[in-house]
Amino acid sequence: MATMITLTETAGSRLRDIIADEAEPGSGLRVKVIPGGCSGFEYAMTFDKPADDDEIVEQHGVKVIIDRFSVPYLLGAEFDYEEGFQGAGFRINNPNSTGSCGCGKSFTA
Numbered sequence: 001m002a003t004m005i006t007l008t009e010t011a012g013s014r015l016r017d018i019i020a021d022e023a024e025p026g027s028g029l030r031v032k033v034i035p036g037g038c039s040g041f042e043y044a045m046t047f048d049k050p051a052d053d054d055e056i057v058e059q060h061g062v063k064v065i066i067d068r069f070s071v072p073y074l075l076g077a078e079f080d081y082e083e084g085f086q087g088a089g090f091r092i093n094n095p096n097s098t099g100s101c102g103c104g105k106s107f108t109a
Contacts, residue, residue, distance in 0.1 A: 004057050005031065005064055005074050011081040011090060012060025019062065023047035028056070028063025031092070033073040041073065043092055072096070 007015075015029055030048040033041050048065060050056050055066040066074055078093040 003076065004055055004066065004071070005076075006078045007057070007059040007062060007064055008078065008080045009060055011079050012062050014081045014090075015062045016060070019047060024049070028065045030054075030065040030067075031070065031074065031079065032067055033070040045090070 019027060019029070024047070027047045027049050030044075030046050032044040034044050036042045050063070050065045051067075053068055055068070055071055057064045057066070064079065073096055074092075074094065076095045080091050080093060082089065082091055
């Protein structure tokens with residue numbers, strides 16, 4: 001079975017800093033897939049505490065929280081943080097995505 005989601009060391013380091021500054025103690029990063037966007041689905045991310053029916057992946061000192069609806073869409077995905085000429089930000093490399101819109105904000109699964 002594929003790993004639920006992989007958090008790169010770079011993303012983990014950046015998230016630990018942000019969580020320490022902005023989130024309540026015990027919180028993690030909630031990653032959700034929601035219907036919307038040009039291609040059908042979008043990612044939503046927030047800091048939250050886990051619910052009883054959530055999947056939790058802990059890597060590099062960070063909890064990644066995934067609700068049951070989002071699990072099949074995120075199976076095997078990699079969560080990364082990149083800095084470059086175009087700016088800095090978190091990226092999800094998702095093997096379940098079969099396409100995306102021109103703006104890159106939504107995906108098809």
